Amino acid sequence: MGYRISLLEIVRGDDATLNPHFRKDVDVWSLADEWGPEKVIQVYDPHTRMQGVLVIDNTAMGPGKGGIRFQPKITPQEIFLLARTMTWKCALAGLPFGGAKGGIKGNPLEVDRVAWVRAFAKAIKPYVPLQYIGATDMGTTEMDMAVFAHEIGDMKACTGKPTELGGIPHELGTTGYGVAIATDLSIKILNKLNLLNIEPKDARIAIQGFGNVGSFTAKFLDEMGYKVVAISDASACICDPNGLDVPKIMDELRLLRTKMKAPMLNDLKTAQKEPKEKIFEKKVDIFVPAATSYTINEQTVHNLISSKIKMVVEAANIPTTKDAENTLRQNGTWIIPDFLVNAGGLIGSYVEYIGGTEMQAFELIKYKITTNVKRVLIESVHSNCSPRSVAEEIAKRRVKKAMLLREGAIDVAREAYAREELEEYTWRGDEL
Ligand code: NAD
Numbered sequence: 559m560g561y562r563i564s565l566l567e568i569v570r571g572d573d574a575t576l577n578p579h580f581r582k583d584v585d586v587w588s589l590a591d592e593w594g595p596e597k598v599i600q601v602y603d604p605h606t607r608m609q610g611v612l613v614i615d616n617t618a619m620g621p622g623k624g625g626i627r628f629q630p631k632i633t634p635q636e637i638f639l640l641a642r643t644m645t646w647k648c649a650l651a652g653l654p655f656g657g658a659k660g661g662i663k664g665n666p667l668e669v670d671r672v673a674w675v676r677a678f679a680k681a682i683k684p685y686v687p688l689q690y691i692g693a694t695d696m697g698t699t700e701m702d703m704a705v706f707a708h709e710i711g712d713m714k715a716c717t718g719k720p721t722e723l724g725g726i727p728h729e730l731g732t733t734g735y736g737v738a739i740a741t742d743l744s745i746k747i748l749n750k751l752n753l754l755n756i757e758p759k760d761a762r763i764a765i766q767g768f769g770n771v772g773s774f775t776a777k778f779l780d781e782m783g784y785k786v787v788a789i790s791d792a793s794a795c796i797c798d799p800n801g802l803d804v805p806k807i808m809d810e811l812r813l814l815r816t817k818m819k820a821p822m823l824n825d826l827k828t829a830q831k832e833p834k835e836k837i838f839e840k841k842v843d844i845f846v847p848a849a850t851s852y853t854i855n856e857q858t859v860h861n862l863i864s865s866k867i868k869m870v871v872e873a874a875n876i877p878t879t880k881d882a883e884n885t886l887r888q889n890g891t892w893i894i895p896d897f898l899v900n901a902g903g904l905i906g907s908y909v910e911y912i913g914g915t916e917m918q919a920f921e922l923i924k925y926k927i928t929t930n931v932k933r934v935l936i937e938s939v940h941s942n943c944s945p946r947s948v949a950e951e952i953a954k955r956r957v958k959k960a961m962l963l964r965e966g967a968i969d970v971a972r973e974a975y976a977r978e979e980l981e982e983y984t985w986r987g988d989e990l
Pocket residue numbers: 733766767768769770771772790791792793834848849850851853873874875876900901903
């Protein structure tokens with residue numbers, strides 16, 4: 559292991575924008591290991607002053623797939639950590655993609671975003687789409703993807719494009735759909751094995767974060783007959799021990815959206831609001847973090863334990879710090895890991911990439927998430943390892959195999975040249 563600090567620790571415990579412990583002094587190359595990164599490309603456009611970074615972590619399984627973040631604070635390290643998460647997420651989902659991530663450093667609302675996205679696309683064009691395929695991420699929209707694909711001159715340059723360009727819109731809730739499937743199946747499997755003891759119809763669920771992922775997770779769980787008793791966002795928490803009326807809340811927010819830019823739970827007229835932190839104190843069985851990273855941390859984990867949470871379903875990326883995860887595990891809480899649970903959007907992207915329909919996207923998400931959750935939970939129970947380590951092992955084995963197969967071609971060629979085939983080949987050359 560050539561790197562100085564544990565990569566896992568950084569991936570799970572640090573984030574440039576969110577975690578005060580992030581080590582800004584860590585050089586991205588000191589994080590390099592046997593998996594990658596293959597390329598770290600920093601770009602600058604003197605005309606617009608756009609600064610960007612592209613990290614292609616590992617392309618053994620296929621071109622690196624990962625969204626383009628457009629945020630004032632991005633660093634090559636952070637983009638690398640996100641690219642690495644994509645390597646495992648794509649491999650676990652069994653998609654022909656490697657891991658990558660892009661980043662544009664700036665506030666998209668304060669700069670000429672069209673010019674900046676064009677400049678970024680132009681700068682990384684030699685790698686797109688053979689080594690990198692973009693997507694929307696924090697700060698980027700379907701319109702940005704239209705600009706990106708236009709500048710590259712290839713609709714395969716990215717996913718998350720507008721429907722008119724063959725895109726499968728984010729607004730369909732593909733990630734939330736996958737989270738709901740994963741939650742339902744985890745409850746059923748662990749129940750069957752007598753490891754959870756919650757009747758699905760009685761399970762109480764809290765969802766932290768009510769944006770794209772959280773709201774669709776709530777919608778699909780509600781449609782499956784689950785009781786979502788508490789939700790929160792950055793403005794407030796609302797709770798009803800008998801189950802919230804999720805469709806009504808979503809409708810009310812949708813109506814407000816026409817008048818306000820980004821309506822929040824605090825804007826709801828009909829609900830009783832509490833401070834957002836209260837979500838951690840609700841007596842629920844399942845907690846779904848669907849907000850930002852590291853919200854389950856040393857400060858909040860004890861509330862979850864006092865509330866006797868039985869399962870955490872990680873809808874957000876890296877929502878749990880390493881220490882908090884250890885504490886939860888010691889208390890017998892199941893943690894269903896992020897890169898298993900929140901792959902719905904990525905699987906939907908793959909369907910967009912191969913020109914499929916929305917219906918095919920939902921079918922493939924259901925199939926892949928179901929297969930993977932079953933496999934990970936059953937292996938986890940048999941091996942007594944955490945679902946996260948089982949999922950990571952599966953992903954690593956797949957990437958390693960792809961890496962060996964790629965190297966294999968070179969070995970076969972070397973062997974062939976070393977034997978008489980080389981003489982034959984040389985002789986034929988002489989004849990010519
Ligand atoms: P979003 O911006 O649509 O929603 C985020 C929500 O979290 C908002 O409701 C916001 O108010 C809320 N929030 C922010 N800080 C909070 C806090 N401290 N307490 C409670 N709520 C808070 O984002 P999103 O697309 O829903 O993504 C949510 C998470 O899921 C992120 O970690 C993202 O990386 C991850 N993720 C998203 C997708 C996707 O397809 N959108 C796919 C995989 C993973």
